[in-house]
Amino acid sequence: MKINELELVAQAKEILYGNLRGGFTVPTARLYPFQWNWDSGFVSIGFANFDLEAAFSEIHSLLKGQWTNGMIPHIIFHSETEKDYFPNWDFWETNVNPGAPNTPKTSGITQPPVLGFVLEQLWEKHPDNPQVVDFIKAVFPKIVDFHQFWYEYRDPYREGLVFIYHPWESGRDNSPLWDAPMNRIDLENANLPYYQRRDITIADASERPTKLQYDQYVYLLQLGKKHLYEGKGIAEESEFLIQDSMINALLISSNDSLIRIGKKLNLDVGKIEEWQQQSKKAYNDKLWNDSLGTYTGYDLRQQEQLPYWEIGGTSALFAGIPSAEKAQKIVDHLKELNNSGYFIMPSFDVHHEYFDSRRYWRGPVWPQMNWLIYFGLQRYGYPEMADIVKQDLLELVSRFGFHEYFEAQKHLVETTHGGYGGKSFSWTASLVLDLILAT
Secondary structure, eight states: OOOOHHHHHHHHHHHHHHTBOSSSBOSBTTTBOSEEHHHHHHHHHHHTTTOHHHHHHHHHHHHTTOOTTSOOBSEEEOOSSOOSSSSOHHHHOGGGSTTSOSSSEEOSSBOOOOHHHHHHHHHHHSTTOHHHHHHHHHHHHHHHHHHHHHHHHSOTTOSSOOOBSSHHHHTOTTOGGGHHHHHTSOOTTOOOOOOOOSHHHHSOGGGSOOHHHHHHHHHHHHHHHHTTTOHHHHHHHOSOOEEOHHHHHHHHHHHHHHHHHHHHTTOOOHHHHHHHHHHHHHHHHHHEETTTTEEOEEETTTTEEEOOOBGGGGHHHHHTOSOHHHHHHHHHHHHHHHHTTBOSOBSBOTTSTTOOSSSGGGSOBOHHHHHHHHHHHHHTTOHHHHHHHHHHHHHHHHHHOSOSEEOOBTTGGGTSOOEESSSSOHHHHHHHHHHHHOO
16 A cells, blocks of 8 residues: 655644643543643643644643642543543542642542653754753753652552552553452442443443453442552552553663663652663563563462453563563564464454454554554564554554454455544654654
C-alpha cells in the first residue's frame, strides 16, 4: 500500500491541535474528556517535533495533579463540569488522602512511568536549546519524586520491582493477564455502589471491557479509597497485586534516562542509581520465562508468574533489559507473527483461546506500543524488523484513520472496519508523526 507520509503528518498535527484544551490534550474528544498520564507523555514527544511550547505545557499541566507523596495520577480532571465520563472526579473522592490536590481534582491511581524517557526524548530532539534545559531542570525533581513514590509505596519487599493494584494502572486495562487475579475478587459480598458507564454509549461495547470487568475495577477503586490510596494497606488486602512487566520496564527505562540527564546537568542521581542497580537484576531474575521466550508479570498474592505471551514483555527491549540471547527470542516471535498474517504487534498471544483481536487489550494493535517496540528493535540491532513494525502502524492509520487501536489480523481488515475505540486519537497522531519525522 502506498503511504502518503506528508498527508499523515498534516492530519496528525490537526488532530493534536484539535484535542488541545487550554494547555493539555484530551486523548479524544468524547470518550476521554480529561488529561491522562502516559497519554500526555507520548503526546509531548509528538509535539516536540514541531511545537516545543505545547510539549512543555503538556507536562506542566500533568504535574499540576501530582500528590505530595510523589504520585502522578492517571487522570487529571481539569474540568469539574464535564459529566461525559465514568468514574469522574467525585466518584474517586481522593480527598480521603490529605496529600491529594484539591485543584485540580485527580484519580487515586497512577499509570506507566514514561516521563523520564520523555524528558530525554525532548532533549535529544533539541540538544542545543536552553529552553529545553530550563524545562528539564524545573520538572526533573518532580519526576524523581514520582519514581520515589513507586519504590516507597509499591515495593513492599524492597526488591526493586514495583506492583500495581488496579489494571488501569498497567495501561492494559482488560488484558487476559489479569483474568485470574481479578476473578478471585468476591463480588457477591462486595456491596458495590451504583454506577453508570459512559464509555459504551460512545464506543462499541464489543470493543470495550465487559460489565464483569467494570464491576471488578470499581471494587478495586473502592478498596483503594478504603485504604486512603496508600500502598501498605492495599498490599495487605488486594487480591490483585501484580509486578507488571511493562510498568517495571518503563520505570527502568525512565530511571536510565534520568541518570543520563542528571549526570549531564550535574544533578544528584545517587538514589536513582541505587534503584536501578537492584531493579534490572530483579527484572531478569524474576520476570523472564524461558519456555515462553519473553518476560511475564508476577502475581504477588499467589507468588507465581502470569505465564502468557503478551505485549508488555516486549517493552523490555525499549528499556535495554534483555541479553542479546533473550532479545533474539522475543524478536523470533515477532517474525513468526509477521509471517503468519498479523500486523505487528498484537497485544496478546494470537494462539491463545483468550485472544480477541477486537476487544481493547485482548488482541488489537496499539500505536504507543508499536512506538516502543520500534525503538527497542533499533536498540538491539534489528532495523528491518523495526521498519515492519513502523510500516504496519502507518498502513493501519492510512487505511482506517487515527484510531485508539487497530485490528491485528490482516485478513479481517478486508471485511471489517479495522480501526477501533476512540477516533482522532492524540497518542496515535503524536507517535505516527514522531515515527515519520524523527526516524
